[in-house]
Amino acid sequence: MKTPLDDSRAVSIGDFLGKNADFSLVLGGPLFQLLRGSRLSDDALGLLRQRILFFSLFSWLPLLVLSALEGHLFNGSAAVPFARDIDVHIRFLIAMPLLIVAELVVHQRTRPLVQQFLERKIIQGDAVPRFADATPSAEGTRLSLAGMWYGYISLPFFQFLLCRWYFRWLIWTRFLWQVSRIELSLVPIHPDRVGGLGFLSSTIYAFAVLAAAHGVLLAGLLANRILYLKEALPSFVPEIAVLVFFMLFLCLGPLLVFAPQLTQARRTGLRDYGTLAERYVREFEAKWLRGGAPADEQLLGSADIQSLADLSNSVEVVRTMRAAPFTKDDILRLMATTLAPIVPLLLTMMPLGELLKTLFGILF
Numbered sequence: 001m002k003t004p005l006d007d008s009r010a011v012s013i014g015d016f017l018g019k020n021a022d023f024s025l026v027l028g029g030p031l032f033q034l035l036r037g038s039r040l041s042d043d044a045l046g047l048l049r050q051r052i053l054f055f056s057l058f059s060w061l062p063l064l065v066l067s068a069l070e071g072h073l074f075n076g077s078a079a080v081p082f083a084r085d086i087d088v089h090i091r092f093l094i095a096m097p098l099l100i101v102a103e104l105v106v107h108q109r110t111r112p113l114v115q116q117f118l119e120r121k122i123i124q125g126d127a128v129p130r131f132a133d134a135t136p137s138a139e140g141t142r143l144s145l146a147g148m149w150y151g152y153i154s155l156p157f158f159q160f161l162l163c164r165w166y167f168r169w170l171i172w173t174r175f176l177w178q179v180s181r182i183e184l185s186l187v188p189i190h191p192d193r194v195g196g197l198g199f200l201s202s203t204i205y206a207f208a209v210l211a212a213a214h215g216v217l218l219a220g221l222l223a224n225r226i227l228y229l230k231e232a233l234p235s236f237v238p239e240i241a242v243l244v245f246f247m248l249f250l251c252l253g254p255l256l257v258f259a260p261q262l263t264q265a266r267r268t269g270l271r272d273y274g275t276l277a278e279r280y281v282r283e284f285e286a287k288w289l290r291g292g293a294p295a296d297e298q299l300l301g302s303a304d305i306q307s308l309a310d311l312s313n314s315v316e317v318v319r320t321m322r323a324a325p326f327t328k329d330d331i332l333r334l335m336a337t338t339l340a341p342i343v344p345l346l347l348t349m350m351p352l353g354e355l356l357k358t359l360f361g362i363l364f
Contacts, residue, residue: 034152048104052097060092165210173254180257188269188318195265197325200255204330207251208337215341218243226348233345240342247338252326259323269318277315284308 035041040051067073067082074083082088184195192198218239225231284304286292350358 048101052100055100056092056096059096060088063088063092169250169254173257176254177257180261184258184261186261186265188265188273188321189314191317193317193321194258194325195262195321197258197262200258200325201327201330203255204251204326204334204337208334211247211251211334211338212341214243214247215338219341219345222342222345226345233349240339244335244338248331248334251334252324252331255325258325262321262323262325266318266321266323269321270315273311273315273318277311280308280311 035051039047040054041047063082064073072082074081184197186195186197188195190196190198194200222233222236222239225236226233288304
């Protein structure tokens with residue numbers, strides 16, 4: 001037996017399915033609007049062949065023409081002539097078309113999955129509006145002149161700079177990985193307790209500004225949400241935690257490639273210096289406890305005592321070697337640098353005087 005409530009729910013779900021039939025992970029955004037306006041796509045990512053042809057030729061054909069004009073097509077001074085550069089041809093004539101095809105495939109395969117939440121009654125009743133808010137459609141908004149500048153110029157330029165930093169991070173990580181494949185001459189008794197690799201902890205100072213930049217980005221996003229959408233700072237704790245862990249991974253994660261060699265150096269050091277300590281303490285015992293010392297040699301002021309202490313300290317240094325060339329203090333400094341831009345948002349929760357009083361109470 002159907003009730004009016006059941007009918008209203010059915011209508012709301014039906015309206016939702018009709019309104020959000022165009023939900024997609026790839027539709028929408030300035031680039032999609034540009035493609036649609038230039039007749040390289042329709043509302044459902046059609047005109048696939050035209051997009052593949054345009055992007056591939058736009059990227060590959062000028063390279064062909066310029067290489068021919070400069071005499072690098074088949075030979076010349078280039079290390080690899082353009083016609084024989086397999087990487088370039090695969091990148092722009094195979095990989096790029098596949099990325100374009102992937103947009104259509106993802107669009108067609110994921111859109112029906114969203115509707116299954118409602119068709120299978122996994123989302124019901126009062127939860128439907130919240131579900132609708134989580135599934136924006138591809139209609140997008142009409143951009144003002146400032147919006148077009150932001151979408152087509154400012155934002156892509158910013159994203160380009162950010163992606164360059166991630167690419168540089170990959171280069172740095174690759175360099176450290178290649179160095180870690182070399183058999184390093186590590187010193188287990190080095191005072192830095194990482195075999196002499198303690199200088200690598202300076203990485204946090206090299207990447208501190210990058211960490212602060214990420215903190216500023218999140219702080220700006222949260223400020224808008226707090227000031228204009230009336231959300232509370234504590235609700236963003238998961239996002240803040242994810243950023244902190246991401247920056248720790250980005251700045252200190254590459255250093256972990258040295259962990260295997262540091263671990264092996266510690267094992268070797270414990271064995272070698274353990275053997276040395278065993279020999280020394282037995283000779284020390286035989287000399288000073290078993291009557292082996294000359295009659296005219298005094299225990300007080302003997303260098304043997306200082307040598308025993310020095311050897312004990314050396315063994316302790318080996319025993320406390322770390323598997324990573326950074327310390328807890330380095331981790332805390334990096335966390336502080338990342339969180340510093342977010343700290344002013346605490347003023348949205350309490351007055352400045354009360355905030356300072358709380359901070360002083362924590363620090364002192």
